Amino acid sequence: MQARNLRTKLLSGLAISGTLSVLFVTVVTIAAELYPPLKNWLASTFTHHWVGKGVIAMAIFFLLGLLLGFLWRSERIPTGLLMICAWVAILGTVAISGFYVYEAFFVTH
Amino acid sequence: MDLHFFLILVHIVGTVLGVGGATFAEIFLLKSLRDGVVDPHETSTLRTVYMVLRIGLTLAIISGFGFLVLYRLEGHASYLYNEALWAKIVIILVILVNALVLTAHRVPMWLGSALSLTSWYAALIVGYLIGPGDYGFFEILGYYVVAVAGVAAALFIVRRLIGIHY
Amino acid sequence: MLTLALILHVILGLIAVGASYAAVMLLLKRTIASRWLTWSAGTAFLAYLLSWLTGGYYYVVYYGFSVKPIIKAGAYPWAHGVVMEVKEHIFLFLPVLAFLVFLATLLPHELETDSMFRRSILLLSVIVFVLGLAIALGGIIVSGAVR
Numbered sequence: 001m002q003a004r005n006l007r008t009k010l011l012s013g014l015a016i017s018g019t020l021s022v023l024f025v026t027v028v029t030i031a032a033e034l035y036p037p038l039k040n041w042l043a044s045t046f047t048h049h050w051v052g053k054g055v056i057a058m059a060i061f062f063l064l065g066l067l068l069g070f071l072w073r074s075e076r077i078p079t080g081l082l083m084i085c086a087w088v089a090i091l092g093t094v095a096i097s098g099f100y101v102y103e104a105f106f107v108t109h
Numbered sequence: 110m111d112l113h114f115f116l117i118l119v120h121i122v123g124t125v126l127g128v129g130g131a132t133f134a135e136i137f138l139l140k141s142l143r144d145g146v147v148d149p150h151e152t153s154t155l156r157t158v159y160m161v162l163r164i165g166l167t168l169a170i171i172s173g174f175g176f177l178v179l180y181r182l183e184g185h186a187s188y189l190y191n192e193a194l195w196a197k198i199v200i201i202l203v204i205l206v207n208a209l210v211l212t213a214h215r216v217p218m219w220l221g222s223a224l225s226l227t228s229w230y231a232a233l234i235v236g237y238l239i240g241p242g243d244y245g246f247f248e249i250l251g252y253y254v255v256a257v258a259g260v261a262a263a264l265f266i267v268r269r270l271i272g273i274h275y
Numbered sequence: 276m277l278t279l280a281l282i283l284h285v286i287l288g289l290i291a292v293g294a295s296y297a298a299v300m301l302l303l304k305r306t307i308a309s310r311w312l313t314w315s316a317g318t319a320f321l322a323y324l325l326s327w328l329t330g331g332y333y334y335v336v337y338y339g340f341s342v343k344p345i346i347k348a349g350a351y352p353w354a355h356g357v358v359m360e361v362k363e364h365i366f367l368f369l370p371v372l373a374f375l376v377f378l379a380t381l382l383p384h385e386l387e388t389d390s391m392f393r394r395s396i397l398l399l400s401v402i403v404f405v406l407g408l409a410i411a412l413g414g415i416i417v418s419g420a421v422r
Contacts, residue, residue, distance in 0.1 A: 004382065004384075007378065007381050007382055008382065008385075011375070011378050011382070014374070014378060015375060018371045018374075018375055021371050022368050025368065029364045048335045048339075050331075050334070050364075053364070053367060054327075054331070057367050057371070058370070058371075061370075061374075077385050079389070079394075079395045082379075082392075083395045085372070085399070086395065086399050086402055089372055089399075089402055090402065092365075093368070097357075097361050100356065100357045101357055104353050105353075167293065170289070171289060177415055177418070178418075182281075184422075186418060186419050187422055189415050189416075190420075198415075205296065208300070209299060209300060212303045212304060213303045
């Protein structure tokens, strides 16, 4: 029972941090293209901007997720949180894809 | 034996298992449904056939990607934009998605069967067309759609003749 | 080393997509084979993680300097500008979503009895599979533009 409760709490914490991680990747990807100093900061801090995005995204997911999971009180299955994470991932995919298509075909550089 | 030859061998074995598996899956399914009931022995036989089919699909996909990596590394990257190749990829995707929707009971059996059987034979034939062929992506898929309709009609007639109604 | 990294990236990616597909298939069945499901979801997560690391190594060390300029100067610059850019960023979603699916499979009783929970994990699994597949096909497009 204890193992089950720990798993549901971790799932809740990681569902929230997963949503935030996906949201972070979406926002920072678009923001870094539109605001070069951000991309430069990521590149200089992490040797490559993409490495920086990945490291921060995983830190948000695992570190924040574990922390939230251990602090979580409810032992209910976090169905709603998982659905939100799924839909944020779908919307994030559309946003990133749409942004790069727009940049490639509709913006003059 | 070089890598290219090895990949061809694996790809052929995978295709044979897949096409053969799809063919026998349809034959055994028709046999099972003649009396309106799929008994445990028939279920077991069908499960075995589906397992062989999955093994074939796995071998075909892995070796197929092996070819693509080889073309890239050997400087034949242009092959990766071959229209017949992309038509074959679409057909393989149909096989994969069809298996999922059949499992979820979201597609009628007559359509699912026709898609599965036609797709495997189409993948086999289109595989031959990759390379020197002059066939366009939409041309191949057009023939494929017609073939699916034809096979669906043929299976409908066969089912009526042997007394299966669904 | 670079060729090995690229080959491993592709193989591990294929394993990951295949395992994701298996997870979706198992979740669609009336009765869940929980051990197989956990193995599939766990394999998918690990394979996506390793594919990310090997692909990332190739990307950071070689692609940016040697492959990207060829694509951008060639007949299909959108293969980098759109396909590769989308691919490299969407890939960051996969370990996250795949881990959530794996963790959920450690609650087999709840997956069997709670239909809404099962539906949410099925949706996540489908997303993981579709994104993984799209990324794999994107890789073919990017590779084909290197000429």
